[in-house]
Amino acid sequence: MKSLVVYYSLSGNTKYIAECIAKELNADILELKTKNNPPSKGFLKYLIGGFGVVLRRKPELVNKKIDIDKYDHIFLGSPIWAGDFVPAFNTFASQYDITNKYLGFFACHSGDNASKCFERFKDCFPNNRFLGEISFKEPLKYNSQRAGLRAVDWISLLPINK
Template sequence: QDGDTARIRGGKILVAYLTRSGNTRVIAQTLHRALNADLFEIRPASPYPADYEEHVAQASRERAEGYAPPLAALVTDIASYDEVFLGFPIWGQAAPPPILSFLKGHDLRAKALRPFITHGGYGVGSAPGTLAGLAPAARIQPAFVMEADQERRTLNQIKAWLGRIEGE
């Protein structure tokens, strides 16, 4: 089945994605299997804090500075791909800083770029403009956009539960 998909579409496909809490990984792995595509996880050289609030604060500082953190690895043979599916969550109404690094670090000229974006309910913000600005020579296709669970919502519910327990 996978082989059929690859043959029908033709060309070599890369699925590259960034995730913190796993929502975007579910989509990436589904695409990887369905399209018989290579899978690449975008990881910054130094990982973000495990603590959610610390992560949000660091990402917010980086965004304000326009910082593009060095990545743990780049795709070695990016030139061999005809199509790149690029997945990421929205952080602070924007594409996450490591996505800036990915776009700056790879030549996507003439490739089809298919974004898939997850967000916690506030939409894609400035991300489409960032993609267009940093991959101007790619053939950017309409993004697949999906609202997904927010870690913050989980944290708030746990806090409320603990509050109720303490009040007992």
């Protein structure tokens, strides 16, 4: 069975890691796209994005529906917003019945650790087996090559047949 990498990215960091993981696993990839995004710059980006998290908003996704049953290993990747995963995953969780899968989580942040985000992912997708989790501090800003290698190393240690 094939693996799937699902991610959201506003400024490219999570996209970069998602692509490294998908390439290593020869996985399909799904970028969650919301109809309305926060602005890409400035104070309003944090205000609007942060409110969406706190209010547990479910922004409309413009993605076509996929056949989730095709996948047994699913990797979910999010930027950390207000300590949590992005609202697009609230919508994703409400659209798909994800049970009896192997799930891995990855996140990009600017300084916080990602433990709350990973706990929330686990709460949101119970009745699955959890493969592991990994976080990265803004890979595009610091050292994208090293972050990419960390992602690939992490994948290579997981019990997955590629």
